[in-house]
Amino acid sequence: MPRGPIVWILAAVGVVLVLAVTGLIGNRDDEGDPIAAGEWAQNVCGAVGVWRGEVEAIVEDLRTPNANAAAGEEPQSETPQGRTGFIRKGLERGVQAAETLVVGVDNAGTPDTEEGEEAAERVSDWAESALSELEDAEDSLDDEAETIEESVEQLAGAGRAIAAVLASGTQTLVEVGRLDPELVAAFRDTSTCQQLRAERTQ
Amino acid sequence: MSTTDWILIALQGAVVIGFIALGVRFGGMGLGLWGGVGTLVLVFLFGLDPGEPPISAMLIIVAVISAAAAMQAAGGIDYMVQIAGNALRARPKMLNFFAPYVSWLLTILTGTGNTFFSLIPVINELAYANKIRPERALAGSAVASTFGITASPVAAAMATMLPLVEIYNYDIVDVLLITIPASVIGIFVMSLVMNGYGKDLADDVEYQRRLAAGEIAPPAPAGEIVLLPYAKRSVAIFLAGVAAICVFGVFEALRPTVAAEGGGVEPMSVTPLIQMFMLTAAALILLLAHVKANDVAGTPIFKSGMVAMIALFGIAWMADTFIANNEDAIVAALGSLAENWPFTIAIAIFLVAALTTSQSAATRTMIPLGLALGIGAGYMIAMWTAVAGVLFLPANGTQIAAAEADQTGTTTLGKRVIDHSFQLPLQVCWVVTLLAGCAIVYLFFGDQTPVPPVPTTTVP
Numbered sequence: 001m002p003r004g005p006i007v008w009i010l011a012a013v014g015v016v017l018v019l020a021v022t023g024l025i026g027n028r029d030d031e032g033d034p035i036a037a038g039e040w041a042q043n044v045c046g047a048v049g050v051w052r053g054e055v056e057a058i059v060e061d062l063r064t065p066n067a068n069a070a071a072g073e074e075p076q077s078e079t080p081q082g083r084t085g086f087i088r089k090g091l092e093r094g095v096q097a098a099e100t101l102v103v104g105v106d107n108a109g110t111p112d113t114e115e116g117e118e119a120a121e122r123v124s125d126w127a128e129s130a131l132s133e134l135e136d137a138e139d140s141l142d143d144e145a146e147t148i149e150e151s152v153e154q155l156a157g158a159g160r161a162i163a164a165v166l167a168s169g170t171q172t173l174v175e176v177g178r179l180d181p182e183l184v185a186a187f188r189d190t191s192t193c194q195q196l197r198a199e200r201t202q
Numbered sequence: 203m204s205t206t207d208w209i210l211i212a213l214q215g216a217v218v219i220g221f222i223a224l225g226v227r228f229g230g231m232g233l234g235l236w237g238g239v240g241t242l243v244l245v246f247l248f249g250l251d252p253g254e255p256p257i258s259a260m261l262i263i264v265a266v267i268s269a270a271a272a273m274q275a276a277g278g279i280d281y282m283v284q285i286a287g288n289a290l291r292a293r294p295k296m297l298n299f300f301a302p303y304v305s306w307l308l309t310i311l312t313g314t315g316n317t318f319f320s321l322i323p324v325i326n327e328l329a330y331a332n333k334i335r336p337e338r339a340l341a342g343s344a345v346a347s348t349f350g351i352t353a354s355p356v357a358a359a360m361a362t363m364l365p366l367v368e369i370y371n372y373d374i375v376d377v378l379l380i381t382i383p384a385s386v387i388g389i390f391v392m393s394l395v396m397n398g399y400g401k402d403l404a405d406d407v408e409y410q411r412r413l414a415a416g417e418i419a420p421p422a423p424a425g426e427i428v429l430l431p432y433a434k435r436s437v438a439i440f441l442a443g444v445a446a447i448c449v450f451g452v453f454e455a456l457r458p459t460v461a462a463e464g465g466g467v468e469p470m471s472v473t474p475l476i477q478m479f480m481l482t483a484a485a486l487i488l489l490l491a492h493v494k495a496n497d498v499a500g501t502p503i504f505k506s507g508m509v510a511m512i513a514l515f516g517i518a519w520m521a522d523t524f525i526a527n528n529e530d531a532i533v534a535a536l537g538s539l540a541e542n543w544p545f546t547i548a549i550a551i552f553l554v555a556a557l558t559t560s561q562s563a564a565t566r567t568m569i570p571l572g573l574a575l576g577i578g579a580g581y582m583i584a585m586w587t588a589v590a591g592v593l594f595l596p597a598n599g600t601q602i603a604a605a606e607a608d609q610t611g612t613t614t615l616g617k618r619v620i621d622h623s624f625q626l627p628l629q630v631c632w633v634v635t636l637l638a639g640c641a642i643v644y645l646f647f648g649d650q651t652p653v654p655p656v657p658t659t660t661v662p
Contacts, residue, residue, distance in 0.1 A: 007626045014633030015549065021640055022585070023545035028576025043576070049369025050573045056365050057566060092530070096567060103541065104574030195369050 030109025040111035041186035044123055045193035047104025048169060052199065054097035055166060058090045087158050091138040094162055098131035111186070115179040122179075126172040130165040137161035203531055210248065211528050217243055218524045219619050222517060222596065226615045230509050230606065233615065237516025244523045253522030258473050259599035260511050262316045265480035267507030269440055270323040272484045274501045276491035277430030278437040282324060283331040284427050294332040299393040301325045301339045302346035306389055308444070309350025310382075312451030312472050313357040318347035318600050320444055320480065323503045326607040331421045335403045337612035337623045340604040342389075342396040345627040347600065348590045349385040349635060351561055353378065356451060356472075359561045363586060366569050370579035376647070380583045380639050388587075388635030392627045399626060400612060408611040418609045432491035439490065443483030450475050502609065510606035514599045518559075521597040525558050532557045533567045540571055547572045548585040548636060556594030564589045580647040584639025590632050596622045 030043070105127040110120040137158045173196075177187040187193045221240030225233035244250045273279060290296055301321070308317045325343055329336040351357045355374055364374060403409055412418045450457050451472050459467035487493055498504055525532075533554055540550040547568065555564035565586065572582045592598055596605075596615040601624050605613045616622035 007621070007629070010626065011629040014629055018548050018633055018636060019545055021637060022548050022577075025577060025581050025640065027544040029544075030576075046369055047574055050366050050570050053365030053368065054566065054570055057362055093566065096533075097570065100570045100574045103571070107574060107576055191371055192369050195371060199368075 029107055031106050033109045034112040034116065035109040037111040037113050037116070037182045037186040038190055040109055040116070040120070041183065042190040042192050043108035044105060045173075045187070045190060045196045047101055047108060048173065049192055049196045049199070050104065051097055051101040051169075052166070052196070054100070055094065055162065058093050058097070059162065061090060087155055088138065088141050091134060091141065091158055091161075094134045094165075095131065095138055098127070098134050098165075102127045102131055111183060113180050113182040115183070119176045119179050119183055122172060122176050126169060130169065133161055133165055203534075207531070211531060214244060214248055214250070214524050214528065217248075218520055221520060222615075222619050223617070225513070225517060226596070226617060226619070231512050233513035233602065234516030235512070237513075237518070237520040239516075240520035241516070241523050244520065244527075250523055250527040253519060253524070253526040255515055256518040256522070256599060259316065259319075259518070260515060261477055262319050262473065262480075263507055263511045263514065263599065263603060265477040265484070266319040267323070267504055267511075268484040268498065269443060269480040269487065270320065271498045271501040271504035271507065272487040272491075272493055273436045273440045274323070274503045275493045275497040276436035276487055277433035278440060278487075278491070279323070279327050279503070280422075280427045281429055281433040281437050283327055283422075284429070286328045287331060290332055294334055295397055297325075297329055297332060297334055298338045298342060298397045299390070301328075302342045302389050302393050305343040305347040306350045306353070306385065308448065309347045309357075310354040311356075311448040312476070313351075313354045313360075314451075314472050314476075315347045315351060315600060316473060316476055317444070317447055317451075318344065319603055320447075320476075321347075322600070322603050322607045323507070326604075326609075330403075330610060333403055333421055335400055335406065335612050336608040336610055337614075338396045338399055340608055340613045341623040342393055342627045344600045344604050344624055345392060345590070345593060345631050346385075346389045348593055349388060349587065349631060352587045352589060353381045353385050356454070359565050359589065362562050362565045363569065363583075366565075366573065367579045367583060370573075372579050372583060376580075377583050380580065380642050380647070381587060384584060384587060384635045384639035384642055385631075387638040388631045391634045392631040395630050396627050403610060403612070406610070406612055412609070412611055432493075436487045436491040436493070439483050439486045443479045446479050447472070447476050450479075503607070506606045506609065507603070510599075510603040513606060514602045517597050517602065518599065521559060521595070525560075529558050529560075529563060533563065537567060537571055540568065541575065544572075544575045544577065547575070547577060547582075548588050551585055551588040552591035552594070552632065555589040555591035559592050559595070559597060561589040561592055564591070578643070580643035581640055584643050585636055587635045587639055588632055590628065590635075593624050593628045595619065596624070 028043070030039075035043075102124075105124050108120070108123075110116050113119070140157060141154055143154070173187070177184055217240055221236045221243075222233075225236035228236060241252060245252050270279075286297070305318050305321055305325075308321065309315050311317075321343065322340065325339050326336050329339040351359050352363075354360060355378060360374070360377070363377065367377065400406070409418075413420060454469040457469040457475065460470050461467055484498075488495055488498070536550045536554050536557075540547045551564050551568045551572075554568055555561055558564065569582055569586060572585065573579060577585075593601060596602070596619065601615065601622065605615050605623065607613075613623045616625070
């Protein structure tokens, strides 16, 4: 096989194929649409579960030493940083994860139940507030600490912000699940919500 | 981000590409040296924070090259060539299929593509001795080893991936049931394409020029090789070193533990183990195969390995300086692309991996986004294999080491940065693997998280 344009023609054909297949697979965008309670619960618990997975990875990275994290990576894929920088990076990733959570929750639609709109609004409000709280925590690291005590407090505050957002998420889902009986059943029966409950109890 | 910021990023990107192109033109050590100049320009002219040189990869090259060069000095490479020559006598081109799968398997077992460094000199010598264009086996194997990452239960990228899809009832076995067969198919098609890629060695102009100029010796027929007395022993020691890395890679419980910062202990990572085992293999070859230490430094494998290390040093340092300062902007831009046009998610994963040279960054940023956009978790696992895009630019250690090892000049880093030897196998492999993965999900997984019917009874 000769070298030259064939490489680029093959690459272009491949990219078109990938785009076509991804287009065929399709995605879900139920933003603002009324959907079955079970489907909505499935979507919301899925979005929250993925977000918890991201936070879990961030917390794990914060807990494990830099050297270990870098060593597990492929070469040149990570830049080892100092502790404060590492926590800042963790918070940046937390903000990024919360942005994705907002997208997921908004795409989940609105359950077609009596209290469906309120339920969707409360989950959406919580996702927005999670994003805002993590952004605030990230901004707080920009203030220059004058003493070592202040510095430690900054780092502890960042950790508390992540923990608070996690706890409020759990609480929000519990409260939303109580809004009407259909949602109770939906949260109980959908696989992603069952998985989420199992992860929380672990 | 303002337009000025984007212009600055584009200018910095142009500096990186320009210096890679300049380095490639000079070749060999020149690649690393011009990479160093590029780093200097980025830091002094654009005010970027210097990134991290790829210390781990450089040290692995040193350790692996020490062992491989010691084996060459003991005549072990000649022995391997003889064995492979006999095995491949009927169909020497089988090497183009065999080598990629071995490289892929080694990465799966150890969870890191770093182990591929140990195969580079061996694959190169076997290809050349069998008069096979080394580019075919080397480039294919480098690409295949990268696909081992998403098929490895012990890779760091897998640890990042699993928590993201567990909520959709996909566990590690499900993920492997998608990525392993998909990459087997992808590698096969890639090997098929590479098997006929480029001119045969005898017809290659650059190779013939080097041969005529005496820059490279013609391949010795396997039958004419006179083995040194301890050649077999050196091969046994080298292979035992590689086997030990695999065993410790697979069985974490066998590894020594180190203190974990969060408390307790955890198994040592594979990277320092590769370095320890390869240095030990080199030392044992010196001791048991009666090789003089000074002879090791005079071998062709040692020289090309050291050149590769310097090349990697400069190029990867420059690339990391650009990436560490611009990763957020790159991820945000490509994330926004996928958010607006979800059908571009696979391309976005590939490009994030290519532009950040990080499989982990691509995994942790783009996979959650795809799931949030409502793309099925199984399909996202299939698309995850696109993180092999890390080989899109010729700034990866394995690419540079493979190009330097190939003395025939067929494996190149390209003249226009992206027209390197690894581009065709990469494009073929990632597209076929991804499509095969999607087909596997469609046929065997469907929707693992079916939505239950809305209950009709109320629950207190």
